[in-house]
Amino acid sequence: MHAPFTFSPPGRLIDFMREAGEPGLINLAAGVPSTESLPAQQLSEAMARGYTADGAAMFAYHTPDGDPRLRELLAERLRKRGADVKGEQVLMVTGCQQGLQLMLDVLAQPGDIVACEVPVYYALLELIAARGCRILPVPVRGPESFDLDEVDTLLARWKPKCLFVCTTLSNPSGATIPEANRPKLVEICRRHGVRVVEDDIYAKLVEGGAPPPLRAFDDGSTVSFVSSFSKSVSPGLRVGVCVPGTIYERVAERKVQQDMHSSVVSEVTLRCFLEADAIEPHLASLRERNRTRRALAVAAIERTFPAGTKTWAQRGGYMVWAELPGLFDLVKARDLARKERVVFGAGTVFFPSPQDRSYLRLNTAKASEDELVRGLEILGGVLARVR
Numbered sequence: 001m002h003a004p005f006t007f008s009p010p011g012r013l014i015d016f017m018r019e020a021g022e023p024g025l026i027n028l029a030a031g032v033p034s035t036e037s038l039p040a041q042q043l044s045e046a047m048a049r050g051y052t053a054d055g056a057a058m059f060a061y062h063t064p065d066g067d068p069r070l071r072e073l074l075a076e077r078l079r080k081r082g083a084d085v086k087g088e089q090v091l092m093v094t095g096c097q098q099g100l101q102l103m104l105d106v107l108a109q110p111g112d113i114v115a116c117e118v119p120v121y122y123a124l125l126e127l128i129a130a131r132g133c134r135i136l137p138v139p140v141r142g143p144e145s146f147d148l149d150e151v152d153t154l155l156a157r158w159k160p161k162c163l164f165v166c167t168t169l170s171n172p173s174g175a176t177i178p179e180a181n182r183p184k185l186v187e188i189c190r191r192h193g194v195r196v197v198e199d200d201i202y203a204k205l206v207e208g209g210a211p212p213p214l215r216a217f218d219d220g221s222t223v224s225f226v227s228s229f230s231k232s233v234s235p236g237l238r239v240g241v242c243v244p245g246t247i248y249e250r251v252a253e254r255k256v257q258q259d260m261h262s263s264v265v266s267e268v269t270l271r272c273f274l275e276a277d278a279i280e281p282h283l284a285s286l287r288e289r290n291r292t293r294r295a296l297a298v299a300a301i302e303r304t305f306p307a308g309t310k311t312w313a314q315r316g317g318y319m320v321w322a323e324l325p326g327l328f329d330l331v332k333a334r335d336l337a338r339k340e341r342v343v344f345g346a347g348t349v350f351f352p353s354p355q356d357r358s359y360l361r362l363n364t365a366k367a368s369e370d371e372l373v374r375g376l377e378i379l380g381g382v383l384a385r386v387r
């Protein structure tokens with residue numbers, strides 16, 4: 001059985017972010033959407049409307065909890081997904097990243113046990129390590145995420161302070177917890193007194209409608225919700241959203257200590273974008289773009305990667321999680337691929353400890369369609385050499 005342990009993060013967020021902006025690469029590594037797919041025109045119009053409506057207040061200090069009308073709109077969107085949330089329960093933050101960090105700071109002290117899905121968003125690993133917490137890995141067993149009996153056993157045995165999970169189109173695995181398992185997961189956490197921090201950042205990319213968040217099965221005493229518009233509208237706006245639940249005041253207090261409040265310019269812009277009903281048409285075309293590219297990538301992988309490579313089925317998004325048939329030298333693969341100007345996400349960075357097989361996370365959004373296929377063909381050749 002998995003036991004908690006201290007660890008060093010396997011990569012550095014700052015290096016990945018720097019590489020993401022490097023020109024001249026076929027970049028299948030960074031988990032970022034492409035600049036071409038951003039609704040830049042609609043956002044700039046929304047920003048202008050915001051200034052017309054709000055005037056200089058758009059550039060002043062404002063309330064630490066965030067733009068009240070935006071909080072109301074976001075609560076309404078959550079209510080449509082079945083979560084009984086009011087505007088005053090929504091706290092605006094600077095990206096989902098700040099939401100995760102605030103939750104961790106409030107919920108866990110150095111030395112405490114923190115549970116999280118594994119494989120997991122690497123920056124969360126970095127946060128947990130930086131906080132001096134011990135990690136309890138909870139394995140994602142396949143495209144439908146956790147085995148709930150296993151979660152029950154692990155939480156009962158180790159009583160972690162909290163459990164972090166990206167419930168829909170998780171990064172890197174693309175796993176989505178099925179609707180039927182969501183109330184069950186909340187119930188398990190409630191029974192063991194473990195707060196679950198739900199990261200919902202990719203939910204808007206689901207093809208066929210976003211599932212209800214865990215908060216739909218809770219009153220805020222067990223579930224804290226974090227999300228953002230970075231993967232669906234614009235990462236540069238840095239608009240993040242939290243519904244901390246019963247720990248709201250502690251989270252809000254910590255947030256003010258960090259940065260007073262989040263960007264008013266961004267919040268007003270997003271509010272005007274949502275008020276103009278610009279988001280749904282944008283998301284519809286984004287989902288279509290993602291679907292086409294994932295299909296292209298899966299076909300190229302089947303054609304050119306080592307026989308026995310599996311790609312995990314997923315319900316949307318722009319990342320593909322490929323499971324290789326055994327262990328490959330991914331450090332060597334990274335070096336060889338880089339010489340051919342291709343970069344990819346080595347699966348090792350998403351695990352706090354070594355695994356007995358190799359994975360690749362492949363971002364299909366950034367490169368052009370031709371480059372995507374060419375990059376995967378190059379990678380297929382590289383993998384054959386590092387077996």
Ligand SMILES: Cc1ncc(COP(=O)(O)O)c(C=O)c1O
Binds near residue numbers: 098166170171227230
């Ligand atoms: C699962 C997950 N959570 C949080 C974040 C951070 O999001 P943001 O850019 O909104 O801070 C990311 C970004 O890649 C992510 O993949």
